[in-house]
Every structure is written in structure tokens, then in C-alpha cells.
Amino acid sequence: MPHRDRWASRPAFIMAAIGSAIGLGNLWRFPMVAYANGGGAFLVPYIVALITAGIPLMILEYALGQYFQKSSPGSLGQVKPGFAMIGWWALGVGGVISFYYAVIMGWSWDYLVFSFSQPWQGGKEVAAEFFAHVLRRSSGPGDIGGISWPVLAGLAVTWGWIYWIIKKGVLRVGKVVMVTVPLPAVLVLVILIRGLTLPGAGEGLRYYLTPDFSALLSGTTWLRAYAQVFFSLSLGFGILTAYASYLPRRSDVSNNAFITSFANAGFSYFAGFAVFSVLGYLAQAQGVPVGDVCEGGPSLAFVVYPTAISLMPGAPVIAAAFFLTLLTLGIDSAFSIVEGVVAGIRDKWNISQNSAVAGFCFFGFLVGIIFTTGAGLYWLDIVDHWMNNYGLVVIGFLECIAIGWFYGTKKLKDYINEVSDFRIGWWWDLFVKWVTPLVLGWALVANMIEEVRVPYGDYPTWALLAGGWGVVALIIVVAWLMTVLPGAVKRDAASGREDVSMTREED
Amino acid sequence: MSASAWIMSIVVALVLYGGLGWCIAIAVRRTRERRD
Numbered sequence: 001m002p003h004r005d006r007w008a009s010r011p012a013f014i015m016a017a018i019g020s021a022i023g024l025g026n027l028w029r030f031p032m033v034a035y036a037n038g039g040g041a042f043l044v045p046y047i048v049a050l051i052t053a054g055i056p057l058m059i060l061e062y063a064l065g066q067y068f069q070k071s072s073p074g075s076l077g078q079v080k081p082g083f084a085m086i087g088w089w090a091l092g093v094g095g096v097i098s099f100y101y102a103v104i105m106g107w108s109w110d111y112l113v114f115s116f117s118q119p120w121q122g123g124k125e126v127a128a129e130f131f132a133h134v135l136r137r138s139s140g141p142g143d144i145g146g147i148s149w150p151v152l153a154g155l156a157v158t159w160g161w162i163y164w165i166i167k168k169g170v171l172r173v174g175k176v177v178m179v180t181v182p183l184p185a186v187l188v189l190v191i192l193i194r195g196l197t198l199p200g201a202g203e204g205l206r207y208y209l210t211p212d213f214s215a216l217l218s219g220t221t222w223l224r225a226y227a228q229v230f231f232s233l234s235l236g237f238g239i240l241t242a243y244a245s246y247l248p249r250r251s252d253v254s255n256n257a258f259i260t261s262f263a264n265a266g267f268s269y270f271a272g273f274a275v276f277s278v279l280g281y282l283a284q285a286q287g288v289p290v291g292d293v294c295e296g297g298p299s300l301a302f303v304v305y306p307t308a309i310s311l312m313p314g315a316p317v318i319a320a321a322f323f324l325t326l327l328t329l330g331i332d333s334a335f336s337i338v339e340g341v342v343a344g345i346r347d348k349w350n351i352s353q354n355s356a357v358a359g360f361c362f363f364g365f366l367v368g369i370i371f372t373t374g375a376g377l378y379w380l381d382i383v384d385h386w387m388n389n390y391g392l393v394v395i396g397f398l399e400c401i402a403i404g405w406f407y408g409t410k411k412l413k414d415y416i417n418e419v420s421d422f423r424i425g426w427w428w429d430l431f432v433k434w435v436t437p438l439v440l441g442w443a444l445v446a447n448m449i450e451e452v453r454v455p456y457g458d459y460p461t462w463a464l465l466a467g468g469w470g471v472v473a474l475i476i477v478v479a480w481l482m483t484v485l486p487g488a489v490k491r492d493a494a495s496g497r498e499d500v501s502m503t504r505e506e507d
Numbered sequence: 508m509s510a511s512a513w514i515m516s517i518v519v520a521l522v523l524y525g526g527l528g529w530c531i532a533i534a535v536r537r538t539r540e541r542r543d
Contacts, residue, residue, distance in 0.1 A: 010538060040515035047522060202508070209512040255534050262527035269523055421537040 005169040012174030019181040019332025020234045021264040031272035032296030038215025045225035054229040056431035058257040065244030071343035072238030079407040086398045088479035090238035091344045093391035098337040100380045103371040106154025108326040115319035138374030141463040145374020152372045162335045163361040187325040195277030204280020207290040236392035239336045242343035255421035282308035350488035382467035389447045397440040404433035
């Protein structure tokens with residue numbers, strides 16, 4: 001087998017995987033999804049989803065990469081050559097997500113600089129105005145407007161950062177994550193302590209945690225729990241398969257998956273306390289119910305939270321801590337996506353890490369420019385909706401089918417049990433073959449029905465076709481091309497054996 | 508906060524952080540065993 005990069009240690013791998021899983025969504029998505037779907041009661045379906053779908057699929061992705069010692073397309077291509085296309089699809093979706101994820105990090109850079117140069121003062125108007133000013137938002141997706149230079153500068157810095165971290169492979173990644181993974185946890189703790197000392201924090205936590213058990217009878221709550229687990233664990237991107245392919249074959253699989261999943265869920269739960277304690281304070285300061293200040297997604301991070309911070313004593317310090325949290329949360333996820341894509345490209349064409357990373361980062365920067373324009377936020381919203389609902393979900397579904405029904409769960413389970421800290425049982429076969437694909441299939445159908453019933457957002461149809469279905473179709477075409485294009489022949493220096501995988505010639 | 512909110516919060520924390528601690532303890536033990 002040709003030489004492959006290796007993690008310096010098991011903790012380096014685990015930290016990198018945790019860093020990949022814990023991202024911006026843990027801070028701005030999980031607490032709001034929990035609040036809107038039964039509060040404390042949501043944690044029941046969330047933990048059930050974690051155990052019945054998240055962990056089994058993570059074990060599957062780790063096992064694929066570690067056993068075949070290849071990135072996602074290469075590993076799935078070993079199951080059946082045509083299945084390499086599922087892997088390329090995963091990398092395509094990941095690549096597109098990285099294009100706009102880097103832009104969101106660019107916003108964070110601008111806010112961080114703003115925190116130092118001009119303290120937040122003046123409440124909601126200042127935060128909302130700054131968001132509008134930074135984004136230079138136009139009237140709609142058809143009105144491109146001008147480029148926001150601060151966002152473009154932030155985008156360039158982000159891509160430069162990603163390039164610097166992964167250009168030398170996983171050895172440097174292993175060192176970087178020792179800082180970028182614990183740091184946001186410490187910063188969130190600082191924000192939480194500050195939040196808990198503010199008036200109204202208790203009311204905020206009451207909103208977050210009070211269980212509404214009637215929500216458990218709703219299918220939507222369960223669907224949201226499975227979706228949250230699936231999106232949050234970096235599943236379906238090909239990242240975990242690529243990362244695991246840098247571990248020796250005899251490394252643990254199952255325990256690493258449990259550690260990554262519990263750490264990710266634990267961080268989400270903990271972040272919810274920091275978010276809702278501050279929202280409780282904001283609600284009290286504005287004299288409105290907590291429910292009125294609850295907004296998810298980028299609005300929470302870039303409008304609502306800065307508004308709350310602006311009302312606090314010591315605003316600049318807390319603002320800097322918060323935006324540094326966003327950056328350190330985001331960077332691990334961003335470079336892990338790029339590493340997943342780069343691993344696939346390198347496996348295919350056998351080019352150097354530096355060239356592949358430089359090429360992809362430059363390309364990502366160029367594509368990302370569209371999201372720095374006045375219409376950028378509209379396009380970002382549309383593309384993000386389609387990538388999450390029709391990109392990642394389909395990949396997860398197809399991975400389960402490929403392994404569960406074509407390769408055979410028993411074969412992979414035997415390998416996992418041979419190398420892991422503890423054995424996995426019949427439940428893994430059941431979840432991979434039946435439960436996870438059924439739930440993901442259900443999510444897919446429900447999303448499509450909803451799409452037909454109520455078109456997403458207030459966007460014109462042409463924009464949904466171009467930024468939604470158009471991008472999905474483009475990724476499928478590129479994935480097909482990458483599958484059928486011939487790859488480079490790798491030659492093992494030791495054995496002289498050729499390793500030509502992932503190409504159709506090999507069929 | 509209500510009693511149900513407290514109970515739910517504590518149970519969830521025990522499952523998530525207890526589960527994480529247990530898995531890390533196994534990983535440390537197994538890694539040491541393999542090294543020895």
C-alpha cells in the first residue's frame with residue numbers, strides 16, 4: 001500500500017474529529033432547535049437519535065476509512081466501483097459548504113476587529129446596522145450589488161488560515177486542534193459565567209430547559225432531533241472517512257465514535273446554557289418575553305447576541321471572546337471539510353498535499369466571492385438549505401444502503417470488533433441497515449413534500465432552481481465525472497505493486 | 508425552574524458527560540494495555 005500520512009497520536013485524531021463535529025451550528029442551531037421542539041423534553045429524542053443513527057453512522061464512516069485506508073470515494077469504490085460516486089457526491093457537497101462557511105467566518109473576523117476598534121454600544125440598532133453595513137445587503141438574489149470589501153478581506157484571511165493549517169497534512173492539524181478545540185469550550189465557559197451573573201439569566205434557562213413532553217408525540221420533533229444529530233456530527237461530508245484513513249488499520253473504531261459523538265452533544269448542551277442565559281438577560285433588558293428574542297442561525301450570532309453584549313458592562317471583552325469563539329469553532333470544521341476533499345483528490349491523482357490544498361483554497365476563495373456581494377446572504381441561505389436537506393441526507397442514506405445491503409454489515413462489524421476497545425453488537429446492523437436509512441428516507445420525503453407545498457423562503461423560483469436544484473445537479477455531474485475519469489497509478493515503493501483505485505478502468 | 512426541568516437537565520448531563528467520561532476511561536486503559 002502506498003505511503004499515507006498518519007496522525008501523531010490517537011488523541012490528535014480524536015481532537016480533530018471532535019473539532020470537525022463541533023462547529024457554529026452547536027452554538028446557534030442546537031439551543032434554538034431544542035427550545036422550539038419541547039425544550040428539555042427535546043433531549044430525549046436527541047439522545048435516542050444520537051444512539052440509533054449518529055453513532056452507528058459515525059462508526060460506519062470511521063470503519064470505512066480505516067479499513068480501506070482511503071478517502072470517501074476510494075473506500076466506497078472498494079465496496080463497488082460505482083459507489084465511488086457517492087463519495088465524490090459527499091466531497092462535492094462538503095466543498096460547496098466550505099465555500100460559504102468560509103464567508104461566515106469572514107463575517108466573524110469583521111466583528112472581531114470591530115469589537116476591538118469600537119465597543120458595542122446602543123443596543124439592537126447598532127448590531128443590526130452593522131450587520132447590514134458589513135453585508136451591504138441588496139434587495140434580492142437578482143440584485144448582486146457590490147462586493148463587501150471587509151467580508152472579502154475576512155474571506156481571504158480565512159482561506160489563508162485553512163491553507164496554513166492543512167498544507168502540511170494531518171501532523172500540523174493534530175497540533176492546531178490541541179488549541180482550537182479546547183479554546184472555544186473555555187471561551188463559552190467565560191460567556192456562560194458572565195451570562196449567569198446577569199439579571200434575567202434564570203428566566204432564559206427556564207425557556208431552554210422546561211420540558212414540554214407533549215412535543216414527544218409529534219413526528220416533527222423526532223425528525224428535527226435526527227436532523228440535528230446528523231448535521232452536527234459532520235456525517236455525510238466524507239470528512240470522518242478521510243480522517244480515519246490516516247489512522248493505522250489496527251486502531252480503535254467504535255470507542256472513537258462514541259467519544260466524538262458524546263463530546264459533540266455535550267458541547268451543544270453546554271452551549272445552550274451560555275446562549276439562553278444571555279438571551280434571558282436581553283429579554284429582561286428590553287422588557288419582552290424570552291421567546292421574542294429567540295432567533296436561530298446567523299441572526300443569533302451576528303444580531304441578537306451582539307445586541308445583548310452591547311447592553312452588558314465590559315462589552316468589548318465579551319464581544320471579543322464571543323467572536324473568537326465563533327472563529328475557533330468554525331476553523332476546525334472548515335479545514336476538516338477541505339481536508340476531506342483534498343484527501344479524495346490526492347487519492348485520485350496522487351498530487352502533493354501542498355498543491356492540492358493551495359489549488360482548492362484558491363478556488364474556494366474565488367467561488368466565495370459571490371457570497372461577499374450584496375446578494376450573498378440570499379444565495380448563502382438558498383444553497384445552505386439544499387446542501388443540508390438534499391445533499392447530506394441523501395449521502396447518509398446511500399452510505400447505509402451501500403454498506404448495509406451491498407457490502408454487508410457483518411464483514412465490517414467483524415473488523416470493527418477485532419480492533420476496537422469494545423465490541424458492537426446486533427444493534428449496529430439493525431441501525432445501519434434499517435433504522436438510519438428509514439429515518440433519513442423519511443426526512444428526505446418530508447423535505448421534498450414541504451418544498452412542493454411551500455417553496456423555501458420568499459425567493460423567486462429561478463433563484464431556487466439555480467441556487468438549490470441547480471447546485472445539486474452540478475455536484476452530481478461533477479461526482480459522475482470524477483468517478484469515470486481515470487486516476488493516477490500509485491506504486492508502492494516497498495512492494496512495487498500498483499494501486500489504481502476509484503477508476504472505472506478497474507471494474 | 509420547575510422540578511421536571513431540573514431532573515431532566517441532571518439526567519441529560521449524566522448521560523452525556525458520564526458517557527463521555529466512561530468512554531475516555533476505557534480508551535486510556537486500553538491504550539495503556541496495548542503499550543504495555
